[in-house]
Amino acid sequence: MRSELRVLFGRPRTWAMLLALAAIPILIAVAVRLSSEPPGPGEGPPFLDRVTQNGLFVGMTALVVSIPLFLPLTVGVVAGDTIAGEASLGTLRYLLVAPAGRVRLLVVKYVAAAVFCLAATLTVVVVGALVGLALFGAGPATLLSGDTVGVGESAVRALLVAVYVTVSLLGLSAVGLFVSTLTEVPVGAMAATVVLSVVAQVLGQLDQLAWLHPWLFSRHWLGFADLLRQPVSWDSFGDNALLQAGYVAVFGALAYGRFVTKDVLS
Amino acid sequence: MKRPSVRWAPAVVVPAVIATGALISSAGAGAADLEPRTPAQVLALLAASDVQAFAGTLEQTSELGLPTLPDGALAGSAEGSAATAVLELLTGERTARVYADGPSNLRVQVFDTLTERDVVRRGDEVWLYDYEANEATRLELPDAPAGHAASLPGAGTPDGVPTPAELADRFVALVDDTTEVAVGAGVVVAGRDAYDLVLSPRSADTLIGSVVIAVDAETGLPLSVAVHARGQEEPAARVAFTRLTLGAPDPALFSFTPPPGAQVEEVEPPQPGLRPPAGTGLDRLPAVALPTVTGSGWDTVVALPAAAVPPELAKAPLVAQLTRAVDGGRALETAVVTVLLTEDGRALVGAVPLERLQDVAAGR
Structure with missing residues (x-):
């Protein structure tokens, strides 16, 4: 497990993706700072006009911006690479020669992908918070309900939001893991995973498919705002966790079925 | 070595379990065991x-x-x-x-x-x-009026x-x-x-x-x-x-x-018994523009005379998108409420089918 994480975070590609994610809050904060007049209420992405009051909101704005594409993109790359990457490098059969077993390999690969989800989300939130604090300073944060909380509690809320978004991405990681067992071409698995995440969001926009919406893994992706209400509304956190757990179970089982019956030739 | 079919079993069982759970939770929302009451x-x-x-x-x-x-x-x-x-x-x-x-x-x-x-x-x-x-x-x-407190529940x-x-x-x-x-x-x-x-x-x-x-x-x-x-x-x-x-x-x-x-904005509450303040638009409503009510109970139809309906309403793009042209004007039909904007500028509303509104509009 430790070696798997070392491999994942030893790759220049992983760091490049995290850097790209870190660039989003930095760009937002610098743009707001340099613009001559502060953004008015309701302008630009949500939370943007609150950035100047409290730097922590840079992280929130960056999350809203990156949830539709950037986060699924990086998670798709990591999750799609899990099995197919080893297969394409020809290292998969060596891993399977070791007595670790296929199930364990699958679990280790998935946990590594999940750790990357957390790292990616934390990157956006923490870098956003740091940049925001540096450029705008800390102030009392206004929650969605209009109540004001101090810096300490707003930091706790920001971390909770990071956890929420990480959980949101676990389902997509499981889908990526399954797709990765289907092919030996990692790029194909990555692309398929990213495309699936976009398709899920497009389907979520179509009112005609309302019956399908509760089953889409992207259903609660923007629900993290419920953690910024006063008092905290845990309903969407619970719904989201249940939904993602369902995806992990289904696609984990599919990946298991596929991977343990697969002839590993490379 | 187990047969492949066994290996695929979890991939079949897990969705089945989830589907069953979803069915139970949606169906189980009904049925409570209560003593019957009139x-x-x-x-x-x-x-x-x-x-x-x-x-x-x-x-x-x-x-x-x-x-x-x-x-x-x-x-x-x-x-x-x-x-x-x-x-x-x-x-x-x-x-x-x-x-x-x-x-x-x-x-x-x-x-x-x-x-x-x-x-x-x-x-x-x-x-x-x-x-x-x-x-x-x-x-x-x-x-609150003085008598209000007495009318509160529990008083x-x-x-x-x-x-x-x-x-x-x-x-x-x-x-x-x-x-x-x-x-x-x-x-x-x-x-x-x-x-x-x-x-x-x-x-x-x-x-x-x-x-x-x-x-x-x-x-x-x-x-x-x-x-x-x-x-x-x-x-x-x-x-x-x-x-x-x-x-x-x-x-x-x-x-x-x-x-x-x-x-932050302060709003003056309307004082009871006074005319609505100028500028809100309410004071411009002519006193004669009282709605007429036809029928009673569930099939009541309320008709607003032309004077009470802003003439630009029927031409607004939103209204044009929501309504469709019917015999005698434009109609908005929903599952429970129908609205008819007649050609002479009246508006009829009711929880009734469109035909009834048309009948009322025509004075039948």
């Missing part, structure tokens, strides 16, 4: 309810059959914001939290994606807050005032001319057992099939209200608690201080 008893229960302190989550769904407007269709138009706000209420789903403690402490939070609107009332002070616009509005309610029942049970009996008798009242099967709403009170119109001329109120078996608090249209499986509109806690919520919820940076 409609009058349930009405009495409803009338006797004096729950004043609770915290709950409400969910509102609408299936009115309104045409879906493309996003941004209203952007930039003058009537945009107000009209979209109304349309939003009439379409789709919405979640709100309600906190109440006594008659004068109330907080309502309407959840939207990434934003929220709040109403906070504490005593005579009311705050409205809109997070997205970052606007806080304060208004002071006029003092005692002086002699001569009917008991809730009597009231319920009278109510049943009253509604019985136009409405059939029945008690449906027990249901579970927000985890509480409740009686379904079913009000069905006797008139065949209305679009409304029935109104169903779930009355909490223990406290008599209405837990959900659903309006069913004729021939439509899903309720046309439903408001229901998904979560309910009885007892006083945290008092801090009822105090509101506008957040720093918010735009």
Whole structure:
């Protein structure tokens, strides 16, 4: 497990993706700072006009911006690479020669992908918070309900939001893991995973498919705002966790079925 | 080495388990085992309810059959914001939290994606807050009339005032001319057992099939209200608690201080007995523009004379999109309400089919 994480975070590609994610809050904060007049209420992405009051909101704005594409993109790359990457490098059969077993390999690969989800989300939130604090300073944060909380509690809320978004991405990681067992071409698995995440969001926009919406893994992706209400509304956190757990179970089982019956030739 | 079919077993079993679980949780929401009661008893229960302190989550769904407007269709138009706000209420789903403690402490939070609107009332002070616009509005309610306190629930029942049970009996008798009242099967709403009170119109001329109120078996608090249209499986509109806690919520919820940076506005409350203040548009309504009411009960049709209908209404792009041209004007048809804008500028509204509105408009 430790070696798997070392491999994942030893790759220049992983760091490049995290850097790209870190660039989003930095760009937002610098743009707001340099613009001559502060953004008015309701302008630009949500939370943007609150950035100047409290730097922590840079992280929130960056999350809203990156949830539709950037986060699924990086998670798709990591999750799609899990099995197919080893297969394409020809290292998969060596891993399977070791007595670790296929199930364990699958679990280790998935946990590594999940750790990357957390790292990616934390990157956006923490870098956003740091940049925001540096450029705008800390102030009392206004929650969605209009109540004001101090810096300490707003930091706790920001971390909770990071956890929420990480959980949101676990389902997509499981889908990526399954797709990765289907092919030996990692790029194909990555692309398929990213495309699936976009398709899920497009389907979520179509009112005609309302019956399908509760089953889409992207259903609660923007629900993290419920953690910024006063008092905290845990309903969407619970719904989201249940939904993602369902995806992990289904696609984990599919990946298991596929991977343990697969002839590993490379 | 096990056979491949065994290896695939989890991939079949897991979705099956999830599907079963989903089916059970949606079907299990019904059926509560309650002692049978007559409609009058349930009405009495409803009338006797004096729950004043609770915290709950409400969910509102609408299936009115309104045409879906493309996003941004209203952007930039003058009537945009107000009209979209109304349309939003009439379409789709919405979640709100309600906190109440006594008659004068109330907080309502309407959840939207990434934003929220709040109403906070504490005593005579009311705050409205809109997070997205970052606007806080304060208004002071006029003092309650002196006799008001006595009429509050729980303030005692002086002699001569009917008991809730009597009231319920009278109510049943009253509604019985136009409405059939029945008690449906027990249901579970927000985890509480409740009686379904079913009000069905006797008139065949209305679009409304029935109104169903779930009355909490223990406290008599209405837990959900659903309006069913004729021939439509899903309720046309439903408001229901998904979560309910009885007892006083945290008092801090009822105090509101506008957040720093918010735009604060004071609004003068309308004084009773005075003309509406100039500039609100209300004072420009001519006194003769009173609506005429045709019929009674469920198939009532309300007709606004041309003078009360802004002439530019029929030409507004939003109205043009929502309505369709019919014999005698333009009509908006939903599952439970029909609106007819006649060519001579009148507006007719009713929970009736379009033909009846046309008949009334033509004076038949």
